[in-house]
């Protein structure tokens with residue numbers, strides 16, 4: 239089967255590696271001049287690691303990243319332990335994004351990835367799908383996987399009117415810095431007043447990632463560093479998190495990532511006869527549940543499994559859509575519940591409920 243994947247991000251590259259396992263001839267079309275993820279670190283949960291094991295990169299991934307348990311604290315530094323949940327519900331692998339992207343691109347095979355190749359749309363029939371590119375050329379294929387992120391052109395053609403919308407006022411700041419300022423326990427995430435969360439975690443040997451998020455962030459004044467520091471101030475009470483403030487203050491302005499969070503609306507369909515959406519293209523959500531990438535990798539496992547079980551692509555894609563759309567009804571409910579938590583304790587409890595649910599109900603593909 240000739241399969242074109244629009245987008246060489248985390249999910250597109252994983253899809254390419256995974257579908258090659260079942261014999262697809264894969265071409266990844268990436269609009270950027272290089273396949274290299276922008277960003278700091280990403281937390282990958284065990285349900286994603288299973289797919290990475292399957293495509294043969296799990297061991298190297300574990301060597302690249304740092305296994306962490308993320309527990310929440312209140313702004314006075316008191317640990318928040320959600321009753322009924324344990325370390326398994328809080329444990330993931332934190333991996334530097336550029337290294338992850340390099341590892342996956344090597345696995346896919348660089349010759350199978352075309353850079354500077356922007357997809358603008360497609361035309362599908364029962365027999366094939368023709369992928370349209372911005373340079374005016376067309377690429378015929380048997381299958382098109384839209385892994386082109388929240389601003390997906392494939393989604394725009396498949397589900398007109400499904401543009402991503404801003405998660406009003408929700409901003410995230412992050413950077414990776416040399417380790418050395420953090421507390422010995424290594425991983426600290428605090429839920430503070432003014433709808434602020436933040437902290438830090440080891441992301442690789444000798445390197446620490448800090449992050450600060452705020453819902454309803456209001457006016458943004460000053461430099462990115464000033465803005466992040468203003469929010470991190472909510473998390474620092476009586477000396478708790480002084481080290482986070484120091485880390486941010488010492489981070490060069492150009493190393494700080496500041497993202498407005500975008501959301502993909504619930505879609506009326508995820509697939510066509512020969513087209514399927516995966517990852518953020520299908521379900522870009524707020525990162526306050528820190529699992530969008532992980533769930534995108536889960537999409538890939540379900541898609542691979544459906545395509546290897548069914549000869550007819552349309553039947554396989556329909557099966558994929560049934561499974562994933564149903565799962566995302568629950569993901570959206572959990573995400574909303576975490577977002578609406580009234581205080582730090584409720585946030586920690588609802589977050590643990592989400593991760594426990596995600597891990598214990600993950601598809602076995």
Ligand SMILES: Cc1cc2nc3c(=O)[nH]c(=O)nc-3n(C[C@H](O)[C@H](O)[C@H](O)COP(=O)(O)OP(=O)(O)OC[C@H]3O[C@@H](n4cnc5c(N)ncnc54)[C@H](O)[C@@H]3O)c2cc1C
Pocket residue numbers: 244245246247248249250267268269270279280281282283355356357358385386387388389390391410412497516517518519525528529530531532533534
């Ligand atoms: C602050 C923050 C923290 C997060 N933390 C976590 C976490 O800890 N754990 C987790 O699991 N998830 C996390 N997420 C979510 C995760 O980052 C995303 O869900 C994941 O990166 C989505 O991957 P993707 O491949 O679907 O999309 P993307 O990473 O957006 O990749 C899309 C790719 O497609 C390319 N592209 C776009 N349009 C076109 C086109 N028309 N033609 C060709 N190529 C195109 C882009 O250049 C890009 O390379 C976080 C998100 C944010 C914002």
